[in-house]
Amino acid sequence: MSGVTIRDLGKAFPKEDGTATQALAGVSLEISDEEFVCLVGPSGCGKTTLLRIIAGLETATTGGVTVDGRAVTGPDPKRGMVFQEYSLFPWRRVIDNVAFGLEMKGVAKEERRRTADHYLELVGLSQFRDAYPFELSGGMRQRVAIARALANDPDVLLMDEPFGALDAQTRNRMQKELLSLWEQTKKTIVFVTHSVDEAVYLSDRIVVLSPRPGSIREIIEIPWPRPRDRTSAEFAEVRRRVLRMIDETENAH
Amino acid sequence: MNRQTQKRLLGIAALIVAAVIWQIVAEYVVGRSFILPSVTDVAGAFVNLLGSGTLLADITVSLEHFGIGLLAAFFLGVPIGILMGWFRVADFLLDPIIEILRPIPPLAWIPFAIIWFGLTTQAAGFVIFAGAFFPILTATYSGFRDVPKVFVEAGKVLGCDTSFELIRYVALPAAVPAIASGIRIAMGVGWMCLVAAEMFGVSRYGLGYQLWHNYYLHQMPNVVVYMLILGLAGLTIDRIFRNYVDGQLLRWRAGEVA
Numbered sequence: 217m218s219g220v221t222i223r224d225l226g227k228a229f230p231k232e233d234g235t236a237t238q239a240l241a242g243v244s245l246e247i248s249d250e251e252f253v254c255l256v257g258p259s260g261c262g263k264t265t266l267l268r269i270i271a272g273l274e275t276a277t278t279g280g281v282t283v284d285g286r287a288v289t290g291p292d293p294k295r296g297m298v299f300q301e302y303s304l305f306p307w308r309r310v311i312d313n314v315a316f317g318l319e320m321k322g323v324a325k326e327e328r329r330r331t332a333d334h335y336l337e338l339v340g341l342s343q344f345r346d347a348y349p350f351e352l353s354g355g356m357r358q359r360v361a362i363a364r365a366l367a368n369d370p371d372v373l374l375m376d377e378p379f380g381a382l383d384a385q386t387r388n389r390m391q392k393e394l395l396s397l398w399e400q401t402k403k404t405i406v407f408v409t410h411s412v413d414e415a416v417y418l419s420d421r422i423v424v425l426s427p428r429p430g431s432i433r434e435i436i437e438i439p440w441p442r443p444r445d446r447t448s449a450e451f452a453e454v455r456r457r458v459l460r461m462i463d464e465t466e467n468a469h
Numbered sequence: 470m471n472r473q474t475q476k477r478l479l480g481i482a483a484l485i486v487a488a489v490i491w492q493i494v495a496e497y498v499v500g501r502s503f504i505l506p507s508v509t510d511v512a513g514a515f516v517n518l519l520g521s522g523t524l525l526a527d528i529t530v531s532l533e534h535f536g537i538g539l540l541a542a543f544f545l546g547v548p549i550g551i552l553m554g555w556f557r558v559a560d561f562l563l564d565p566i567i568e569i570l571r572p573i574p575p576l577a578w579i580p581f582a583i584i585w586f587g588l589t590t591q592a593a594g595f596v597i598f599a600g601a602f603f604p605i606l607t608a609t610y611s612g613f614r615d616v617p618k619v620f621v622e623a624g625k626v627l628g629c630d631t632s633f634e635l636i637r638y639v640a641l642p643a644a645v646p647a648i649a650s651g652i653r654i655a656m657g658v659g660w661m662c663l664v665a666a667e668m669f670g671v672s673r674y675g676l677g678y679q680l681w682h683n684y685y686l687h688q689m690p691n692v693v694v695y696m697l698i699l700g701l702a703g704l705t706i707d708r709i710f711r712n713y714v715d716g717q718l719l720r721w722r723a724g725e726v727a
């Protein structure tokens with residue numbers, strides 16, 4: 217029951233000289249409950265902006281977003297976000313980072329620690345519960361950030377290139393872990409990525425955006441079961457199609 | 470012999486050499502204790518002062534002046550810095566006032582300190598406050614200005630829905646390192662103001678007071694003793710503060726180069 221409806225969304229950033237950067241124009245998209253959607257597109261096409269509008273961190277210039285039938289007007293713990301850059305609070309231990317959202321909700325210390333421990337276990341970092349973020353590797357930090365978002369039990373999980381800074385091997389492992397988390401927690405996930413490979417591996421649907429102003433160029437359904445085989449012919453075929461599409465949108469400009 | 474002991478031995482050797490040179494210059498070149506007291510004069514003065522028993526009272530009174538000034542600077546500087554760093558309106562309102570007051574040398578407040586507070590402990594505290602307030606204020610302000618946007622947004626997405634919560638749980642902890650270094654600077658400035666603040670006889674004791682008092686009595690070896698104690702006490706305060714901050718408040722920064 218946590219579908220996301222994006223209706224005729226536009227976003228213009230005013231510039232100093234009085235003109236505006238049109239980041240998004242006429243984006244309409246229906247994301248159903250428990251769906252895993254990936255947003256791909258050339259750099260600067262507005263993927264982050266779209267995600268931030270869904271999160272409520274940015275307001276749309278035209279159109280709007282509803283989650284579960286209710287209009288998005290501002291940030292809400294019901295929509296979790298994993299940022300592209302490291303966003304863990306460096307002054308909090310891992311466990312207290314994960315428990316942050318619960319603390320804001322006023323959950324008692326004992327209970328929020330217990331819940332946080334549960335999510336730390338889900339991302340496989342129980343033995344680092346008392347470490348500070350600086351003691352963790354890049355991949356571990358993003359796993360903590362995911363645990364922190366999940367601990368709030370959001371309906372929708374928004375992820376902005378969460379694995380962008382990781383090496384290929386870690387990245388593949390994280391993708392596997394994310395899928396298993398998704399199967400266990402049944403969240404609706406909107407996932408931004410630069411990697412077409414990642415998008416094909418993860419998503420139910422890939423949404424290809426065109427360059428500025430970003431709008432939906434194409435939606436590709438991937439109905440295959442998981443785990444998917446990256447080396448299969450059909451995988452390569454879809455990957456090629458999406459890549460060509462991004463190429464075309466870029467050159468058409 | 471490892472680096473650490475080597476460093477220590479060389480340091481001690483240099484100190485001894487400096488003391489010997491000082492002694493020779495004072496005794497054979499200058500030859501007048503009033504112009505330049507020798508090491509032995511100073512050591513003798515120190516022993517006498519220890520015997521007279523006022524040193525402890527002097528240190529206590531000075532710490533009291535210093536403490537009043539710094540606590541006041543902290544409890545005013547941090548909240549105002551937070552207001553200005555977080556709320557644009559507060560920044561626009563207060564910035565011109567701050568910019569006019571800030572360049573005034575702290576010692577220029579001494580006449581009004583005496584008129585407002587009389588020759589009291591508070592007057593000395595006020596002068597130290599005038600020196601310590603602005604470093605704390607500006608450090609807090611820029612600490613808040615520099616809080617990474619992603620922390621604030623993470624806080625919002627995770628359920629901080631008031632400015633108070635964002636300040637309390639996100640911005641303030643993020644700004645602690647900046648505030649701590651502001652306090653350190655403030656302590657240095659405050660300690661410098663101490664000597665001048667005690668110059669006017671706000672008390673019968675105090676390291677700064679005794680420095681002036683002995684100067685009027687032409688007891689220059691005593692003056693040197695008080696100078697050295699002022700330096701050592703300042704150093705000790707700074708060390709204690711830094712150890713506390715690094716050990717307690719900033720353990721989470723252990724991985725970074727300071």
Ligand SMILES: Nc1ncnc2c1ncn2[C@@H]1O[C@H](COP(=O)(O)OP(=O)(O)OP(=O)(O)O)[C@@H](O)[C@H]1O
Pocket residue numbers: 229237238239258259260261262263264265266428
């Ligand atoms: N706060 C802002 N102020 C002004 N312009 C902005 C702002 N945020 C984004 N933009 C502009 O909007 C456009 C889309 O930016 P956005 O960050 O959404 O792109 P993106 O698709 O996430 O790019 P990338 O793949 O490189 O991360 C860009 O042209 C950018 O310059």
Ligand SMILES: [Mg+2]
Pocket residue numbers: 263264265
């Ligand atoms: Mg982006």
